[in-house]
Amino acid sequence: MSAATEAFLAMLAAERGASANTLAAYRRDLAQAEEAIGDLAAADRDAVARLAQAWGALAPASVARKASAIRQFFGFAIDEGWRADDPSGALPAPRARRPLPKVLGHADIAALFARAELEAAGEEPQAVRTLALIELLYGSGLRASELVGLPLVAVPRDAPFLTIAGKGGTTRLVPVGARALAALSRWLAVRPGAPASRYLFPSKGKVPHLTRVRLFQLLKALAVRAGLDPARISPHVLRHAFATHLLEGGADLRVLQTLLGHADISTTQIYTHVDAARLVALVNSRHPLATRATSD
Structure with missing residues:
Protein backbone atom coordinates (compact mmCIF):
# COMPACT_ATOMS: atom_id res chain seq x y z
CA MET A 1 0.00 0.00 0.00
CA SER A 2 1.07 3.59 -0.60
CA ALA A 3 2.33 5.84 2.17
CA ALA A 4 -0.78 8.01 1.74
CA THR A 5 -3.21 5.17 2.39
CA GLU A 6 -1.15 4.01 5.37
CA ALA A 7 -1.37 7.55 6.77
CA PHE A 8 -5.14 7.51 6.24
CA LEU A 9 -5.47 4.24 8.18
CA ALA A 10 -3.31 5.65 10.97
CA MET A 11 -5.67 8.64 11.16
CA LEU A 12 -8.71 6.35 11.41
CA ALA A 13 -7.11 4.54 14.32
CA ALA A 14 -5.84 7.60 16.18
CA GLU A 15 -8.54 10.20 15.59
CA ARG A 16 -11.70 8.16 15.01
CA GLY A 17 -10.88 5.24 17.26
CA ALA A 18 -11.63 2.71 14.52
CA SER A 19 -11.65 -0.90 15.69
CA ALA A 20 -9.23 -3.51 14.41
CA ASN A 21 -11.98 -5.09 12.31
CA THR A 22 -12.90 -1.74 10.75
CA LEU A 23 -9.27 -0.97 9.96
CA ALA A 24 -8.82 -4.38 8.36
CA ALA A 25 -11.84 -3.79 6.12
CA TYR A 26 -10.59 -0.34 5.06
CA ARG A 27 -7.10 -1.71 4.43
CA ARG A 28 -8.46 -4.49 2.25
CA ASP A 29 -10.69 -2.18 0.18
CA LEU A 30 -7.99 0.44 -0.34
CA ALA A 31 -5.32 -2.12 -1.18
CA GLN A 32 -7.57 -3.72 -3.81
CA ALA A 33 -8.31 -0.30 -5.33
CA GLU A 34 -4.60 0.48 -5.56
CA GLU A 35 -3.95 -2.89 -7.19
CA ALA A 36 -6.45 -1.89 -9.87
CA ILE A 37 -5.49 1.74 -10.54
CA GLY A 38 -2.27 2.48 -8.67
CA ASP A 39 -1.51 5.06 -5.96
CA LEU A 40 -4.84 6.60 -4.94
CA ALA A 41 -3.21 9.87 -3.94
CA ALA A 42 -2.14 10.38 -7.57
CA ALA A 43 -5.14 8.79 -9.33
CA ASP A 44 -7.06 11.03 -11.73
CA ARG A 45 -10.78 10.95 -12.47
CA ASP A 46 -10.39 8.57 -15.42
CA ALA A 47 -8.46 6.09 -13.30
CA VAL A 48 -11.06 6.25 -10.54
CA ALA A 49 -13.81 5.64 -13.10
CA ARG A 50 -12.13 2.36 -14.07
CA LEU A 51 -12.95 0.97 -10.65
CA ALA A 52 -16.54 0.50 -11.81
CA GLN A 53 -15.32 -2.15 -14.23
CA ALA A 54 -13.11 -3.79 -11.60
CA TRP A 55 -16.09 -4.00 -9.25
CA GLY A 56 -18.52 -5.19 -11.91
CA ALA A 57 -19.11 -8.62 -10.37
CA LEU A 58 -19.60 -7.38 -6.81
CA ALA A 59 -22.88 -6.97 -4.96
CA PRO A 60 -24.20 -3.39 -4.66
CA ALA A 61 -23.53 -3.38 -0.92
CA SER A 62 -19.87 -4.30 -1.47
CA VAL A 63 -19.45 -1.61 -4.13
CA ALA A 64 -21.04 0.97 -1.85
CA ARG A 65 -18.70 0.03 1.00
CA LYS A 66 -15.59 0.23 -1.15
CA ALA A 67 -16.67 3.54 -2.69
CA SER A 68 -17.29 4.98 0.78
CA ALA A 69 -13.77 4.05 1.90
CA ILE A 70 -12.23 5.71 -1.16
CA ARG A 71 -14.34 8.87 -0.80
CA GLN A 72 -13.15 9.20 2.77
CA PHE A 73 -9.57 8.73 1.64
CA PHE A 74 -9.87 11.50 -0.96
CA GLY A 75 -11.37 13.82 1.64
CA PHE A 76 -8.40 13.09 3.89
CA ALA A 77 -5.95 13.68 1.02
CA ILE A 78 -7.49 17.10 0.33
CA ASP A 79 -7.36 18.03 4.02
CA GLU A 80 -3.70 17.06 4.11
CA GLY A 81 -2.96 19.17 1.03
CA TRP A 82 -1.84 16.20 -1.07
CA ARG A 83 -4.26 17.05 -3.84
CA ALA A 84 -6.57 19.93 -4.73
CA ASP A 85 -9.28 17.98 -6.55
CA ASP A 86 -11.70 15.26 -5.51
CA PRO A 87 -12.16 12.61 -8.21
CA SER A 88 -14.59 10.55 -6.14
CA GLY A 89 -17.48 11.78 -8.27
CA ALA A 90 -16.38 9.19 -10.85
CA LEU A 91 -17.00 6.34 -8.39
CA PRO A 92 -20.04 4.13 -8.97
CA ALA A 93 -22.89 4.87 -6.59
CA PRO A 94 -25.18 1.85 -6.42
CA ARG A 95 -28.17 1.94 -4.15
CA ALA A 96 -27.41 -0.76 -1.66
CA ARG A 97 -30.58 -2.17 -0.21
CA ARG A 98 -30.13 -2.88 3.46
CA PRO A 99 -31.05 -6.52 4.03
CA LEU A 100 -33.64 -7.28 6.65
CA PRO A 101 -32.20 -9.10 9.66
CA LYS A 102 -32.69 -12.83 10.02
CA VAL A 103 -35.12 -13.45 12.82
CA LEU A 104 -35.47 -16.46 15.10
CA GLY A 105 -38.89 -17.23 16.49
Missing part, protein backbone atom coordinates in the same frame (compact mmCIF):
# COMPACT_ATOMS: atom_id res chain seq x y z
CA HIS A 106 -39.57 -17.76 20.17
CA ALA A 107 -39.85 -21.52 19.64
CA ASP A 108 -36.40 -21.64 18.03
CA ILE A 109 -34.91 -19.69 20.90
CA ALA A 110 -36.59 -22.00 23.41
CA ALA A 111 -35.21 -25.09 21.64
CA LEU A 112 -31.68 -23.64 21.53
CA PHE A 113 -31.70 -22.75 25.22
CA ALA A 114 -33.30 -26.03 26.26
CA ARG A 115 -30.45 -27.93 24.64
CA ALA A 116 -27.77 -25.64 26.11
CA GLU A 117 -29.27 -25.93 29.60
CA LEU A 118 -29.51 -29.72 29.34
CA GLU A 119 -25.85 -30.00 28.34
CA ALA A 120 -24.73 -27.58 31.05
CA ALA A 121 -26.55 -29.49 33.80
CA GLY A 122 -23.44 -31.58 34.49
CA GLU A 123 -21.32 -28.43 35.00
CA GLU A 124 -18.86 -29.47 32.29
CA PRO A 125 -16.86 -26.27 31.60
CA GLN A 126 -17.34 -26.07 27.83
CA ALA A 127 -21.08 -26.67 28.12
CA VAL A 128 -21.42 -24.05 30.86
CA ARG A 129 -19.41 -21.63 28.74
CA THR A 130 -21.72 -22.15 25.77
CA LEU A 131 -24.74 -21.46 27.96
CA ALA A 132 -23.15 -18.25 29.27
CA LEU A 133 -22.31 -17.15 25.73
CA ILE A 134 -25.83 -17.54 24.36
CA GLU A 135 -27.34 -15.96 27.48
CA LEU A 136 -25.27 -12.84 26.83
CA LEU A 137 -25.89 -12.81 23.08
CA TYR A 138 -29.65 -13.12 23.39
CA GLY A 139 -30.09 -11.61 26.86
CA SER A 140 -27.96 -8.48 26.36
CA GLY A 141 -27.66 -8.14 22.57
CA LEU A 142 -23.88 -8.03 22.46
CA ARG A 143 -21.91 -8.06 19.22
CA ALA A 144 -19.74 -11.14 18.75
CA SER A 145 -16.54 -9.10 19.00
CA GLU A 146 -17.78 -7.41 22.19
CA LEU A 147 -18.65 -10.74 23.78
CA VAL A 148 -15.46 -12.70 23.07
CA GLY A 149 -13.28 -9.77 24.10
CA LEU A 150 -15.00 -9.13 27.44
CA PRO A 151 -12.46 -8.59 30.21
CA LEU A 152 -13.12 -10.01 33.65
CA VAL A 153 -13.46 -6.51 35.07
CA ALA A 154 -16.56 -5.98 32.90
CA VAL A 155 -18.50 -8.61 34.87
CA PRO A 156 -21.10 -6.95 37.11
CA ARG A 157 -20.50 -7.00 40.82
CA ASP A 158 -22.71 -4.53 42.64
CA ALA A 159 -25.02 -3.59 39.73
CA PRO A 160 -26.47 -5.85 37.00
CA PHE A 161 -24.67 -4.12 34.12
CA LEU A 162 -21.82 -4.97 31.78
CA THR A 163 -19.41 -2.25 30.73
CA ILE A 164 -18.98 -2.70 26.99
CA ALA A 165 -16.30 -1.12 24.80
CA GLY A 166 -18.11 -0.92 21.48
CA LYS A 167 -17.37 0.32 17.98
CA GLY A 168 -15.20 3.39 17.70
CA GLY A 169 -14.03 3.07 21.28
CA THR A 170 -17.42 4.11 22.70
CA THR A 171 -18.42 2.68 26.06
CA ARG A 172 -21.92 1.77 27.12
CA LEU A 173 -23.62 0.01 30.03
CA VAL A 174 -25.69 -3.03 29.09
CA PRO A 175 -28.15 -4.56 31.55
CA VAL A 176 -27.72 -8.23 32.40
CA GLY A 177 -30.80 -10.22 33.30
CA ALA A 178 -31.11 -12.67 36.16
CA ARG A 179 -30.71 -15.69 33.86
CA ALA A 180 -27.50 -14.34 32.33
CA LEU A 181 -26.13 -13.44 35.76
CA ALA A 182 -26.78 -16.98 36.95
CA ALA A 183 -25.07 -18.41 33.85
CA LEU A 184 -22.09 -16.11 34.38
CA SER A 185 -21.76 -17.23 38.00
CA ARG A 186 -21.76 -20.86 36.91
CA TRP A 187 -19.12 -20.13 34.28
CA LEU A 188 -16.86 -18.26 36.68
CA ALA A 189 -16.99 -21.24 39.03
CA VAL A 190 -15.59 -23.62 36.40
CA ARG A 191 -13.67 -21.18 34.19
CA PRO A 192 -10.11 -22.38 33.44
CA GLY A 193 -7.10 -20.10 33.27
CA ALA A 194 -7.96 -18.12 36.37
CA PRO A 195 -6.42 -15.92 37.52
CA ALA A 196 -3.84 -15.76 34.72
CA SER A 197 -6.15 -14.56 31.95
CA ARG A 198 -7.78 -11.17 32.17
CA TYR A 199 -10.53 -12.23 29.77
CA LEU A 200 -13.89 -13.66 30.72
CA PHE A 201 -13.65 -16.31 28.00
CA PRO A 202 -9.92 -17.21 27.78
CA SER A 203 -8.38 -19.34 25.06
CA LYS A 204 -5.46 -21.74 25.00
CA GLY A 205 -4.43 -20.67 21.50
CA LYS A 206 -2.35 -17.75 20.25
CA VAL A 207 -5.28 -15.39 20.74
CA PRO A 208 -5.76 -14.71 24.46
CA HIS A 209 -9.54 -15.04 24.31
CA LEU A 210 -12.20 -16.99 22.45
CA THR A 211 -12.32 -15.93 18.79
CA ARG A 212 -15.36 -14.85 16.81
CA VAL A 213 -14.82 -17.78 14.46
CA ARG A 214 -14.87 -20.24 17.35
CA LEU A 215 -18.00 -18.61 18.77
CA PHE A 216 -19.65 -19.01 15.37
CA GLN A 217 -18.69 -22.70 15.30
CA LEU A 218 -19.98 -23.33 18.81
CA LEU A 219 -23.38 -21.87 17.96
CA LYS A 220 -23.66 -23.86 14.73
CA ALA A 221 -22.86 -27.10 16.56
CA LEU A 222 -25.36 -26.30 19.32
CA ALA A 223 -28.05 -25.58 16.71
CA VAL A 224 -27.50 -29.00 15.12
CA ARG A 225 -27.80 -30.72 18.49
CA ALA A 226 -30.98 -28.73 19.19
CA GLY A 227 -32.53 -29.89 15.92
CA LEU A 228 -32.33 -26.46 14.26
CA ASP A 229 -30.98 -25.48 10.86
CA PRO A 230 -27.42 -24.27 11.58
CA ALA A 231 -27.60 -21.92 8.58
CA ARG A 232 -30.15 -19.87 10.52
CA ILE A 233 -28.02 -19.49 13.65
CA SER A 234 -25.12 -17.11 14.25
CA PRO A 235 -24.02 -14.65 16.96
CA HIS A 236 -25.53 -11.78 14.96
CA VAL A 237 -28.82 -13.63 14.53
CA LEU A 238 -29.11 -13.92 18.32
CA ARG A 239 -28.38 -10.19 18.60
CA HIS A 240 -31.14 -9.58 16.06
CA ALA A 241 -33.48 -11.80 18.07
CA PHE A 242 -32.71 -9.79 21.20
CA ALA A 243 -33.66 -6.56 19.44
CA THR A 244 -36.70 -7.98 17.65
CA HIS A 245 -38.21 -9.61 20.69
CA LEU A 246 -37.66 -6.53 22.86
CA LEU A 247 -39.41 -4.41 20.26
CA GLU A 248 -42.28 -6.90 20.12
CA GLY A 249 -42.54 -6.58 23.88
CA GLY A 250 -42.98 -2.81 23.68
CA ALA A 251 -39.41 -1.51 24.07
CA ASP A 252 -38.83 2.08 22.99
CA LEU A 253 -36.75 2.46 19.83
CA ARG A 254 -34.38 4.96 21.49
CA VAL A 255 -33.79 2.60 24.40
CA LEU A 256 -33.10 -0.19 21.93
CA GLN A 257 -30.61 2.05 20.11
CA THR A 258 -28.72 2.58 23.36
CA LEU A 259 -28.73 -1.11 24.26
CA LEU A 260 -27.43 -2.13 20.84
CA GLY A 261 -24.79 0.61 20.74
CA HIS A 262 -25.99 2.07 17.43
CA ALA A 263 -24.60 5.52 16.68
CA ASP A 264 -27.51 6.29 14.31
CA ILE A 265 -31.19 5.61 15.05
CA SER A 266 -31.70 4.70 11.39
CA THR A 267 -29.67 1.54 12.00
CA THR A 268 -32.05 0.55 14.79
CA GLN A 269 -35.16 1.34 12.75
CA ILE A 270 -34.62 -1.70 10.57
CA TYR A 271 -36.12 -3.76 13.39
CA THR A 272 -39.46 -2.00 13.13
CA HIS A 273 -40.43 -4.13 10.13
CA VAL A 274 -40.84 -7.19 12.32
CA ASP A 275 -43.39 -5.40 14.45
CA ALA A 276 -45.71 -4.54 11.56
CA ALA A 277 -48.19 -7.32 12.31
CA ARG A 278 -48.44 -6.31 15.96
CA LEU A 279 -49.01 -2.67 15.01
CA VAL A 280 -51.78 -3.58 12.58
CA ALA A 281 -53.45 -5.68 15.27
CA LEU A 282 -53.07 -2.80 17.73
CA VAL A 283 -54.77 -0.34 15.37
CA ASN A 284 -57.56 -2.79 14.61
CA SER A 285 -58.25 -3.44 18.28
CA ARG A 286 -57.63 -0.05 19.89
CA HIS A 287 -58.55 2.60 17.33
CA PRO A 288 -61.92 4.29 18.07
CA LEU A 289 -63.25 3.36 14.61
CA ALA A 290 -62.32 -0.28 15.05
CA THR A 291 -65.50 -1.00 17.04
CA ARG A 292 -67.83 0.69 14.56
CA ALA A 293 -69.60 -1.51 12.08
CA THR A 294 -68.74 -0.95 8.45
CA SER A 295 -71.50 0.32 6.20
CA ASP A 296 -72.66 -1.70 3.18
